[in-house]
Amino acid sequence: DARVTQTPRHKVTEMGQEVTMRCQPILGHNTVFWYRQTMMQGLELLAYFRNRAPLDDSGMPKDRFSAEMPDATLATLKIQPSEPRDSAVYFCASGLALFAEQYFGPGTRLTVT
C-alpha cells in the first residue's frame, strides 16, 4: 500500500557534520511537509512545498537548514553544520492539497553529539 518513506531511520553524527534526510512522498501527492518533533516543543512545521515549489520555510533556522525537492519523488532536508540542539525526530508528510489530511513517514531520529 502507498506510504511515505524516509531514510535514514536513525542517524548519529558529531556536531559540525552535515546531515541529509530524504523523503519519498506518496505518488500523486503534490504537497510535502517537513516537521521536527521533540518532547519539549511537540511537532513543529519546518517547511512545505506544493508542486515542488517551496511555499514556506519560516519554521527553519535559515543559516543551517535547507529543504529542496529535486523532483516529485524526492524531498531532502539538510542541516549544515549540525548542532546538539538539532537532535529530534524529523518527519516528512505528504498530501493531496495544503488543506487535506497529511500522511506521515516513519521519521528520522537524529542524534547530534
Add this chain to the structure above:
Amino acid sequence: EDQVTQSPEALRLQEGESSSLNCSYTVSGLRGLFWYRQDPGKGPEFLFTLYSAGEEKEKERLKATLTKKESFLHITAPKPEDSATYLCAVHPNQAGTALIFGKGTTLSVSS
C-alpha cells in the same frame, strides 16, 4: 495568534472506562480540524477531519465532535491497543497556511 491547546497532557484509563480528550483552538477562521494518532516510534496516523460545528465522525471506539471553539475525541470502552498519543491539528482559513498542531494527549489504557 493562532493556537491549539490539548488537555489533559496525559490520561490513564482502565479498560472499558470511557472518557474524552479535549482540543481547544483559537484561529481566525477554521478550514478544518484534524485528529491523528501517534504510536511510539512511528509517525502520526490520520484519524478524522471535521469541517463545521456540529459535525461528528466515528471510527470503532472513537468519536470526534466539533464546536466553534473546541473538539472532543470521545473514547468508548477503550482497550489497551488504544494506548497512544492523540494529536489535534487545525487548518486556519487563510490562503497558504498549513496545519497547526497541538502538543497531544498521551493515553494509557490498562487491562
